[in-house]
Amino acid sequence: MASSISSAAAFALIPRYQMTKLDLKERCFRVSLPRPTNVKSFPSTSTRAVMQVGTTVKKEDLLGLDIVTETELSEKGFWGLRKTKLVCTVGPACCSYEQLERLALGGMNVARLNMCHNTKDWHQDVIRKIKKLNLEKGFCVSVMMDTEGSQIHVADHGAPTSLKAEDGSIWFFTTEQFNGCRPFTVQASYEGFAEGIKEGDELVVDGGMATFEVIERIGNDLRCKCIDPGLILPRAKLSFWRDGKLVDKHDKLPTLSTKDWSDIEFGISEGVDFIAMSFVKDADVVRHLKNYLSTKNKFIKVLAKIESLESLHKLEEIVESSDGIMIARGDLGVEIPLEQIPTVQEQIINLCRKLNKPVIVASQLLESMIEYPTPTRAEIADVCEAVKQHADALMLSGESAVGCFGEKALSVLRTASIRMEREETDQVPHRELGFSAPDQIAEEICNSAARMANSLGVDAVFVYTKHGQMASLMSRNRPKPPVFAFTSEKETQMSLNLLWGVTPVLVDLSDDRDINIEKTTHLIKSKGMLKEGDVVLIVSDVMPTQGARTIYQSLQVKVIC
Numbered sequence: 072m073a074s075s076i077s078s079a080a081a082f083a084l085i086p087r088y089q090m091t092k093l094d095l096k097e098r099c100f101r102v103s104l105p106r107p108t109n110v111k112s113f114p115s116t117s118t119r120a121v122m123q124v125g126t127t128v129k130k131e132d133l134l135g136l137d138i139v140t141e142t143e144l145s146e147k148g149f150w151g152l153r154k155t156k157l158v159c160t161v162g163p164a165c166c167s168y169e170q171l172e173r174l175a176l177g178g179m180n181v182a183r184l185n186m187c188h189n190t191k192d193w194h195q196d197v198i199r200k201i202k203k204l205n206l207e208k209g210f211c212v213s214v215m216m217d218t219e220g221s222q223i224h225v226a227d228h229g230a231p232t233s234l235k236a237e238d239g240s241i242w243f244f245t246t247e248q249f250n251g252c253r254p255f256t257v258q259a260s261y262e263g264f265a266e267g268i269k270e271g272d273e274l275v276v277d278g279g280m281a282t283f284e285v286i287e288r289i290g291n292d293l294r295c296k297c298i299d300p301g302l303i304l305p306r307a308k309l310s311f312w313r314d315g316k317l318v319d320k321h322d323k324l325p326t327l328s329t330k331d332w333s334d335i336e337f338g339i340s341e342g343v344d345f346i347a348m349s350f351v352k353d354a355d356v357v358r359h360l361k362n363y364l365s366t367k368n369k370f371i372k373v374l375a376k377i378e379s380l381e382s383l384h385k386l387e388e389i390v391e392s393s394d395g396i397m398i399a400r401g402d403l404g405v406e407i408p409l410e411q412i413p414t415v416q417e418q419i420i421n422l423c424r425k426l427n428k429p430v431i432v433a434s435q436l437l438e439s440m441i442e443y444p445t446p447t448r449a450e451i452a453d454v455c456e457a458v459k460q461h462a463d464a465l466m467l468s469g470e471s472a473v474g475c476f477g478e479k480a481l482s483v484l485r486t487a488s489i490r491m492e493r494e495e496t497d498q499v500p501h502r503e504l505g506f507s508a509p510d511q512i513a514e515e516i517c518n519s520a521a522r523m524a525n526s527l528g529v530d531a532v533f534v535y536t537k538h539g540q541m542a543s544l545m546s547r548n549r550p551k552p553p554v555f556a557f558t559s560e561k562e563t564q565m566s567l568n569l570l571w572g573v574t575p576v577l578v579d580l581s582d583d584r585d586i587n588i589e590k591t592t593h594l595i596k597s598k599g600m601l602k603e604g605d606v607v608l609i610v611s612d613v614m615p616t617q618g619a620r621t622i623y624q625s626l627q628v629k630v631i632c
């Protein structure tokens with residue numbers, strides 16, 4: 072693969088960023104106003120991808136860098152790398168080998184499998200295809216399994232389409248199992264769904280798609296009158312409200328059901344990289360799963376999904392106990408008023424920055440693209456706001472799983488987030504996002520490193536890391552140059568896929584810091600990615616030499632010669 076394509080070609084999309092190789096001083100003190108460009112913003116994936124679907128890559132050409140980053144680097148240089156990570160939900164619309172390859176080429180960092188849908192065999196087939204793509208084609212796509220969790224929703228009973236509820240119509244909500252359709256009858260997924268529910272309570276479908284008033288409770292069934300007409304979609308979520316407040320039913324439901332445990336076993340045996348836990352209530356359940364995983368595969372990271380009122384009440388302990396967070400706005404929007412979501416999202420992201428955990432913003436980012444080839448202006452604003460709020464990753468759900476324009480949606484996410492990252496890089500002065508206690512040497516080194524990287528205008532930050540800790544501390548500070556995280560652990564490489572601005576590189580590291588630095592700069596230089604005069608900031612924490620107790624955590628500036 073050509074490695075010396077000029078950066079100008081890559082930046083033809085956004086002409087004002089042709090300035091990748093400005094001299095250091097000019098780059099640091101440049102003041103730029105946000106200027107619109109008249110260049111088409113959302114290229115089709117087919118015109119963008121330089122690597123073609125079907126190309127096979129020789130392993131020795133890879134240097135432990137994945138093929139997508141390597142292509143991007145050779146086209147655009149260090150300053151052209153995208154920083155926000157992208158997660159795609161895999162569903163029937165994108166599950167073939169070629170479709171997954173196109174998503175990987177389009178920048179998918181993590182593939183999400185939602186265990187609410189489809190069979191284990193189907194999920195196994197997808198996971199194996201992704202691993203095959205990584206192995207044979209040089210991608211680095213991590214796999215996330217998302218548990219079904221216990222939630223009350225409309226059961227699958229063979230009715231393929233949505234039901235329309237008219238104003239004033241009378242409906243039965245039952246737990247009785249039946250196949251096919253019964254007029255004005257909806258089957259609920261959970262036996263105890265009517266427990267504690269009283270006449271006069273409101274039953275809300277999908278956070279407001281339709282609303283019913285409970286007029287009678289008959290055993291496990293509810294007779295309800297539609298008071299706000301709308302649609303009941305397959306697997307629509309059901310919630311109850313009394314006097315304007317949510318009647319919380321999650322306390323009766325286990326966070327991890329028997330099916331979830333069986334799915335987790337499946338995930339462990341298939342070697343997933345992340346398990347996203349639905350409807351987390353508190354830190355105990357996160358710790359419980361992490362303890363369990365530590366006996367099976369301690370490298371699997373546990374992400375807690377914030378999607379219930381209860382999880383908001385215990386947010387700090389949940390964030391602290393987990394390896395990362397997903398702001399699952401779909402269900403969250405069922406439990407809190409929609410107008411609160413933007414503020415809650417910002418608060419969760421701020422807490423994740425403070426406690427140094429990666430955070431994914433999920434659901435409905437580009438919902439209209441399930442059906443239409445262009446996003447709404449409001450959707451673009453939502454994507455940009457999430458980047459501005461310092462999210463690590465953005466997620467596609469139905470857009471990629473069942474949508475008609477999944478690859479285009481991914482390209483829209485990519486283009487919009489790159490644009491927003493650049494606005495921030497150009498305009499926003501260095502902000503201290505990392506907090507550190509006086510005894511936290513690694514944190515203090517990384518806080519200083521980010522400040523130095525920005526003020527010196529270095530070309531890249533190199534981090535040498537075993538478990539990814541130093542890399543995450545660097546990412547948290549949102550340095551302007553890209554962070555290359557060199558690690559000799561495959562699992563660390565895969566888990567770094569969720570961290571903003573971090574490019575994981577798998578490489579054999581020795582116990583000698585200087586040898587590591589020499590070796591990696593030589594490798595990168597040999598690919599034409601570093602040139603004489605380039606400046607690299609080096610952060611290191613992997614030198615426990617044989618018998619020695621000291622771990623050298625260090626920071627240095629290296630001018631390439």
Ligand SMILES: Nc1ncnc2c1ncn2[C@@H]1O[C@H](COP(=O)(O)OP(=O)(O)O)[C@@H](O)[C@H]1O
Pocket residue numbers: 160161162163185187188189306401468469470472473
């Ligand atoms: N593995 C799958 N198999 C079939 N359909 C899927 C799968 N994953 C997702 N989907 C479809 O994509 C839609 C959006 O995905 P997601 O947001 O993950 O689920 P949900 O809508 O259940 O919260 C789902 O409603 C479902 O129709």
Ligand SMILES: C=C(OP(=O)(O)O)C(=O)O
Pocket residue numbers: 185187217349378398399400401402403433434468
């Ligand atoms: C991501 C979410 O979870 P799921 O799709 O599993 O409901 C959500 O609720 O936004």
Ligand SMILES: [K+]
Pocket residue numbers: 185186187217218219220349
């Ligand atoms: K789920």
Ligand SMILES: [Mg+2]
Pocket residue numbers: 349378399401402
């Ligand atoms: Mg959910």
